[in-house]
Amino acid sequence: MDFEKMKAELMKTNPNMTITMSIKGVGGEKNRYPLVVLQEKDAEKLPADVNPSQKELSLHDAEFSRVFKMERAAYDALPGWKRDQLKKGAGIF
Numbered sequence: 001m002d003f004e005k006m007k008a009e010l011m012k013t014n015p016n017m018t019i020t021m022s023i024k025g026v027g028g029e030k031n032r033y034p035l036v037v038l039q040e041k042d043a044e045k046l047p048a049d050v051n052p053s054q055k056e057l058s059l060h061d062a063e064f065s066r067v068f069k070m071e072r073a074a075y076d077a078l079p080g081w082k083r084d085q086l087k088k089g090a091g092i093f
Helices: 003-013 052-058 061-068 072-077 080-090
Strands: 021-025 028-032
Touching (some): 028 052, 052 080
């Protein structure tokens, strides 16, 4: 079962649950969070490992593609003003 299917199954039994995923690789583990967690405006209420000025880096890959309608590499190639516009539209600026 992939992560998104497992997440959906778990959310059926507890819709208020926050589910994260850790990715092991270069630089150690990186936690990923759902959009709703990253839309928190109070930086003190965000997970400790989330940089408030770069919340998009902590989005799950599938949710990143759904929210920004592009892959991370395409997003990274955009000028800063355009990335900021997209983040504002997603409620994570």
